Amino acid sequence: xxxxxxxxxxxxxxxxxxxDLLRIVRINEEIKQVVAVSFxxxxxxxxxxxxxxRAGTTALGFGVLSNELRAFSQDLRTCMxxxxxxxxEGVDEVSLMLQDLRFNRLLREAAELAPQxxxxxxxxxxxxxxxxREEHLAAVRRQLRRALDDTFRMVELGGVLAKxxxxxxxxxxxxxxxxxQVSGExxxxxxxxxxxxxxxxxxxxxxx
Amino acid sequence: MKTTRTIxxxxxxxxxxxxxxxxxPGYLVDTNEYLVTHGGEGMLLDPGGSExxxxxxxxxxxxxxxxxxxxxFASHQDPDICSSLALWxxxxxxLRCYVSWLWESFxxxxxxxxxxxxxxxxxxxxxxxxxxPLQAVPAHYLHSSGNFNLYDKTAKILFSGDIGxxxxxxxxxxxxxxxxxxxxxxxxxxxxxxxxxxxxKRRWCERVSRLEIEQLCPQHGAIYRGADVQRFINWFDELPxxxxxx
Numbered sequence: 268x269x270x271x272x273x274x275x276x277x278x279x280x281x282x283x284x285x286x287d288l289l290r291i292v293r294i295n296e297e298i299k300q301v302v303a304v305s306f307x308x309x310x311x312x313x314x315x316x317x318x319x320x321r322a323g324t325t326a327l328g329f330g331v332l333s334n335e336l337r338a339f340s341q342d343l344r345t346c347m348x349x350x351x352x353x354x355x356e357g358v359d360e361v362s363l364m365l366q367d368l369r370f371n372r373l374l375r376e377a378a379e380l381a382p383q384x385x386x387x388x389x390x391x392x393x394x395x396x397x398x399x400r401e402e403h404l405a406a407v408r409r410q411l412r413r414a415l416d417d418t419f420r421m422v423e424l425g426g427v428l429a430k431x432x433x434x435x436x437x438x439x440x441x442x443x444x445x446x447x448q449v450s451g452e453x454x455x456x457x458x459x460x461x462x463x464x465x466x467x468x469x470x471x472x473x474x475x
Numbered sequence: 476m477k478t479t480r481t482i483x484x485x486x487x488x489x490x491x492x493x494x495x496x497x498x499x500p501g502y503l504v505d506t507n508e509y510l511v512t513h514g515g516e517g518m519l520l521d522p523g524g525s526e527x528x529x530x531x532x533x534x535x536x537x538x539x540x541x542x543x544x545x546x547x548f549a550s551h552q553d554p555d556i557c558s559s560l561a562l563w564x565x566x567x568x569x570l571r572c573y574v575s576w577l578w579e580s581f582x583x584x585x586x587x588x589x590x591x592x593x594x595x596x597x598x599x600x601x602x603x604x605x606x607x608p609l610q611a612v613p614a615h616y617l618h619s620s621g622n623f624n625l626y627d628k629t630a631k632i633l634f635s636g637d638i639g640x641x642x643x644x645x646x647x648x649x650x651x652x653x654x655x656x657x658x659x660x661x662x663x664x665x666x667x668x669x670x671x672x673x674x675x676k677r678r679w680c681e682r683v684s685r686l687e688i689e690q691l692c693p694q695h696g697a698i699y700r701g702a703d704v705q706r707f708i709n710w711f712d713e714l715p716x717x718x719x720x721x
Contacts, residue, residue: 370562381532
């Protein structure tokens with residue numbers, strides 16, 4: 268019996284790939300939401316800069332932080348682009364694997380029914396190609412996990428900036444109320460992103 | 476596993492019917508596949524759906540090297556006709572698939588690339604198999620809007636796709652129609668509903684009546700032979716089709 272007929276066990280791989288697809292689709296949906304919120308942050312950071320300029324010397328510290336928040340929002344956008352690219356690569360790979368698994372299952376049945384035919388050789392080639400796909404998916408999974416970790420660390424830094432902006436807002440005299448509102452909203456949204464990323468890092472897609 | 480039955484042989488020119496899989500799940504419609512071989516090359520007619528590929532492949536392998544299949548003839552675009560295409564291409568990526576021009580860009584959803592498909596014009600055309608002339612015969616709207624039969628004038632066989640098809644009850648698995656009157660009862664509902672045009676049906680009946688046919692081979696059910704061929708054509712000619720009682 269050839270290796271094609273004995274390994275890998277497609278009856279186990281198919282549900283695993285199906286579950287992977289569901290998980291990665293959920294991650295994709297979550298990331299899409301985070302991307303939308305990140306876009307909001309960009310606008311908010313811009314507003315904070317305008318507000319700090321209007322407040323002038325009464326909000327110098329807030330002005331410095333608002334520039335940092337603007338830089339943070341731009342970095343966050345870059346991170347989100349990386350995450351989106353990786354997640355699309357993962358979805359593509361898992362869906363191709365599901366298609367391969369179906370074809371391989373049918374070829375395996377054919378090889379069992381016609382052991383003298385070339386079906387086993389064809390299956391061997393397909394199994395090798397499938398192995399390459401699995402390796403690629405594992406690499407995408409690792410890259411995605413690293414990208415999520417990097418983004419998470421950056422968002423934590425964003426949280427620190429937002430909290431510092433809240434403190435600086437208190438020194439804004441006549442602008443204190445408006446500055447507190449902007450920095451409070453900023454902090455709230457950064458916290459929302461942080462929570463989402465934390466939950467994504469715990470996804471069974473990474474932990475198995 | 477399906478069984479193979481040689482229905483014509485003259486030297487290396489052969490027609491093999493691949494029929495009746497006892498292990499076929501009841502939710503899949505039963506199909507007949509036909510292998511035509513000549514001069515070491517093979518053409519598979521309506522190779523079937525992907526779920527029945529293992530059964531068809533193993534039966535075919537017992538008769539013929541699947542790598543030597545050079546062509547697939549797809550009577551039309553349905554999944555039970557050719558959704559297994561990608562799997563057959565694994566054995567010969569250079570295999571050509573003959574299909575109505577209408578489906579040339581639809582069937583690639585099952586597999587293949589730009590080089591795989593040979594688009595048949597509405598009037599049909601000759602399809603050579605290692606020097607054997609086979610003829611694609613128009614059968615449009617019966618049932619598909621781009622539909623062909625395949626005629627082998629040497630073997631006097633017409634592969635008729637869904638025309639002549641019968642949905643046989645469990646246990647009735649004869650290769651040939653033995654009792655036309657009782658058999659046609661299993662074909663009537665199918666033809667009334669699946670065949671879309673009385674005009675197209677009339678043209679088909681006139682066209683195939685001019686051919687010398689000893690066996691009329693549908694994609695579902697039993698094969699008509701001898702006098703039953705003309706009996707079927709006459710019956711079909713009289714049958715009103717394209718009507719739904721909704």
